[in-house]
Amino acid sequence: MKSRRAVAPLLAATGLLLAACGGQNGARSDVKQQASAPITIWVDDTRTKPAQEYAAAHPELKATVKSVDNTHGNIPAQIALAVKAGKDVPDAVFLSYPDELANMLVNPVNYALPLDGVVGSDVLDGFAKGSTAACTFDGKTYCLPNDLAQTVLYYDKPLFAKFGYSVPKTFDEWLALGLRVGKEHPGYSLGSVNSRYGLNGYYGSSGCAFNQSSSPTTVTIDVKSPACTRVDDVIGPLLANKTLSKLDPFDAAYTPIVKNDKLLATISPAWMGDYGIKPTSPKKGRWAVAPMPTWKGAATNASGTAGGGIWVVSAKSKNKAAAAKFATGMATDPKVQAASSGYPAYTADADIWLKQVAKDDWYAEDPSAVYRDAAGKISPTLGFVRFQVQAEDAFNATVLKSGGHDIGAALEKFGEQLTKAAQSASYSVKGD
Amino acid sequence: MAPLSSSAVRSRSRSQARGGTRSQARSRFRSRTAGVSFVLPYLAALVLFGLVPTVYGIATSFSVTPVIGNSYTSLTENYSAVLSDYRTLRAAKNVGSYLLIWLPSMLVIVFAIALAMDARRTRFAALTRFVSYVPGAVTGAASALLWLFMFSPAASPASAILRPFAGDSGTVISDGSLPVILSVMGIAAGAGGWIVLLYGALTDISRDVLEAAELDGAGAWHVVWHIKLPMLRSYIGFIFIVSLANGFQVFVEPQVLGAGARGQVDSTWSLNQLVFSYATGESNYGRASALSVLLLIVTVTAAVIVIKKTRFYSKDAA
Numbered sequence: 001m002k003s004r005r006a007v008a009p010l011l012a013a014t015g016l017l018l019a020a021c022g023g024q025n026g027a028r029s030d031v032k033q034q035a036s037a038p039i040t041i042w043v044d045d046t047r048t049k050p051a052q053e054y055a056a057a058h059p060e061l062k063a064t065v066k067s068v069d070n071t072h073g074n075i076p077a078q079i080a081l082a083v084k085a086g087k088d089v090p091d092a093v094f095l096s097y098p099d100e101l102a103n104m105l106v107n108p109v110n111y112a113l114p115l116d117g118v119v120g121s122d123v124l125d126g127f128a129k130g131s132t133a134a135c136t137f138d139g140k141t142y143c144l145p146n147d148l149a150q151t152v153l154y155y156d157k158p159l160f161a162k163f164g165y166s167v168p169k170t171f172d173e174w175l176a177l178g179l180r181v182g183k184e185h186p187g188y189s190l191g192s193v194n195s196r197y198g199l200n201g202y203y204g205s206s207g208c209a210f211n212q213s214s215s216p217t218t219v220t221i222d223v224k225s226p227a228c229t230r231v232d233d234v235i236g237p238l239l240a241n242k243t244l245s246k247l248d249p250f251d252a253a254y255t256p257i258v259k260n261d262k263l264l265a266t267i268s269p270a271w272m273g274d275y276g277i278k279p280t281s282p283k284k285g286r287w288a289v290a291p292m293p294t295w296k297g298a299a300t301n302a303s304g305t306a307g308g309g310i311w312v313v314s315a316k317s318k319n320k321a322a323a324a325k326f327a328t329g330m331a332t333d334p335k336v337q338a339a340s341s342g343y344p345a346y347t348a349d350a351d352i353w354l355k356q357v358a359k360d361d362w363y364a365e366d367p368s369a370v371y372r373d374a375a376g377k378i379s380p381t382l383g384f385v386r387f388q389v390q391a392e393d394a395f396n397a398t399v400l401k402s403g404g405h406d407i408g409a410a411l412e413k414f415g416e417q418l419t420k421a422a423q424s425a426s427y428s429v430k431g432d
Numbered sequence: 433m434a435p436l437s438s439s440a441v442r443s444r445s446r447s448q449a450r451g452g453t454r455s456q457a458r459s460r461f462r463s464r465t466a467g468v469s470f471v472l473p474y475l476a477a478l479v480l481f482g483l484v485p486t487v488y489g490i491a492t493s494f495s496v497t498p499v500i501g502n503s504y505t506s507l508t509e510n511y512s513a514v515l516s517d518y519r520t521l522r523a524a525k526n527v528g529s530y531l532l533i534w535l536p537s538m539l540v541i542v543f544a545i546a547l548a549m550d551a552r553r554t555r556f557a558a559l560t561r562f563v564s565y566v567p568g569a570v571t572g573a574a575s576a577l578l579w580l581f582m583f584s585p586a587a588s589p590a591s592a593i594l595r596p597f598a599g600d601s602g603t604v605i606s607d608g609s610l611p612v613i614l615s616v617m618g619i620a621a622g623a624g625g626w627i628v629l630l631y632g633a634l635t636d637i638s639r640d641v642l643e644a645a646e647l648d649g650a651g652a653w654h655v656v657w658h659i660k661l662p663m664l665r666s667y668i669g670f671i672f673i674v675s676l677a678n679g680f681q682v683f684v685e686p687q688v689l690g691a692g693a694r695g696q697v698d699s700t701w702s703l704n705q706l707v708f709s710y711a712t713g714e715s716n717y718g719r720a721s722a723l724s725v726l727l728l729i730v731t732v733t734a735a736v737i738v739i740k741k742t743r744f745y746s747k748d749a750a
Contacts, residue, residue: 424513
């Protein structure tokens with residue numbers, strides 16, 4: 001009984017003890033490069049097999065692939081401890097929570113290598129438009145996007161036909177649809193707005209600045225802007241009439257909605273079809289994908305994002321060239337990316353990937369064009385910050401908890417907590 | 433049993449004080465080395481895993497690492513950052529309301545069941561003792577996982593009971609309901625052991641005392657209130673200290689419940705989760721240490737107060 005509650009302090013204590021053995025963290029020193037030095041790559045479970053195959057196909061890189069626990073925050077923490085203990089750190093890592101990059105740029109991790117000079121602009125330009133923007137801090141690119149999580153509108157095509165609904169093109173139409181569903185078919189859902197699905201998917205796609213950051217020390221937070229408040233006007237009433245769910249899409253209480261064909265439509269990242277809907281609703285020919293609706297007053301539609309992996313190369317590597325080559329290869333190699341679990345960020349590979357998706361008869365119609373269009377429209381206001389977890393916590397505790405009642409006040413409260421979280425993480429906050 | 437052993441110790445020390453023969457000196461030496469060798473492994477573990485990390489933690493709590501630039505030493509900066517963090521007060525309130533519900537209800541339940549078992553020492557009492565002890569076998573993360581299902585109206589065998597408590601989205605687990613949920617879990621997992629302990633202590637109360645009370649005309653309630661409860665004071669104090677220290681550091685349960693009921697529980701619901709967030713999510717060892725040191729101060733202070741109030745060590749002095 002005693003021991004289980006002592007887990008956290010023990011973990012912290014052992015970490016600190018380990019750290020005690022090592023030197024001080026501090027300024028980045030230039031590591032002497034050795035052209036033939038072997039490299040170590042850290043990846044998550046999903047990426048382990050492709051990375052091992054890539055390493056075997058490229059023996060000249062002398063890469064060892066290690067599968068690591070990718071719980072949010074774990075990889076930066078592991079590297080920070082290794083740095084403090086003076087031990088070797090991986091030469092490149094795959095991050096399945098891309099916001100962790102924000103931690104990798106600063107003390108005590110100090111890990112990420114600027115890739116502009118190492119990778120070459122021809123490669124960087126090959127990624128979907130704007131997809132490297134979030135990797136860019138103070139004008140330097142610190143990561144390569146692996147797969148994108150651009151949001152789209154999933155909808156149940158036969159159900160729409162049965163109810164006589166048309167697919168919304170604007171968020172005003174989405175609101176009107178939700179109000180109709182609430183009246184005509186209560187119990188049917190328009191998806192989840194829990195955590196990042198609501199925050200990054202809805203507010204993010206609207207261009208609401210809550211984690212906009214292009215420097216490790218500054219962030220723009222402006223929840224009083226119209227880009228944020230216009231989202232309130234849509235999700236407030238739909239939370240109140242329960243067509244939008246407060247549950248996480250993977251919550252045991254949410255799954256029955258999908259299973260019993262009560263999910264009418266959802267605004268979700270591009271992996272949600274394969275990983276969220278298909279396993280629970282495998283019937284063929286039901287699900288179709290439509291472009292993101294356009295926000296009121298916006299010239300064009302835009303996407304939010306929830307997920308998407310990135311590659312980061314170590315500034316402490318003894319063989320930066322090989323490490324960068326491996327990361328670039330994994331992010332751009334057509335063979336690797338054709339089998340990607342998510343939408344490939346590299347445009348040429350995405351086309352190959354989409355050819356397979358087009359053949360998937362789970363979809364009611366070919367989703368390729370919608371996915372491709374959305375990939376280049378991820379809102380530039382979405383950034384990687386050190387307080388993403390706190391932002392999602394605060395969002396759930398304010399906007400979501402309000403249940404749509406006085407959502408405006410809830411959003412302001414969210415903004416206050418967000419600012420505190422950002423300041424606590426040593427950001428100077430602009431806007432607001 | 434305790435008075436017997438202490439009198440034995442006393443008589444031996446008397447004989448040692450009197451005697452000065454060689455065999456006595458040898459036996460004294462032997463008993464001393466035996467004592468030391470018994471304590472040594474614990475001492476080594478205490479130093480390695482208790483004192484050294486504590487001292488290192490205190491030292492780290494004065495080291496500030498800015499996001500950019502070199503580390504420096506400050507006596508107050510980490511502490512003021514931790515105390516002014518908007519999450520600290522919230523987590524303290526969460527843990528406080530959990531302790532307020534859990535500790536009194538567990539002490540009452542444990543004492544009541546132990547008394548009932550003591551009053552009727554039948555086979556049924558033995559069964560009660562066993563049944564109440566069994567849930568304690570499932571602890572930690574496994575217990576949290578088990579309760580995660582128990583508290584999911586969609587999956588729980590007790591879903592009919594849970595339904596009225598479910599929020600509008602159909603979940604029971606939330607920031608607000610967690611103190612009650614953790615209390616139920618804590619009592620289920622922890623009460624059995626304490627019941628066995630208190631029952632043992634109750635059977636240890638001398639028959640003479642109870643018979644004397646009966647002759648003086650004390651009713652059952654008087655016996656409980658004026659004899660059994662005072663005689664168990666140090667045991668209850670012990671249960672209180674251990675439970676307070678454990679409850680104050682609650683971590684695994686909200687962590688696992690929060691991971692299961694995604695987006696329903698604050699990731700820094702308890703103070704120890706906030707320490708964990710500082711140490712792993714935010715890589716800020718200075719603040720993690722500062723908050724840990726503050727937690728240590730609070731639990732040690734509480735322990736000292738309870739020890740003084742219950743005259744915890746008074747039995748040895750008597």
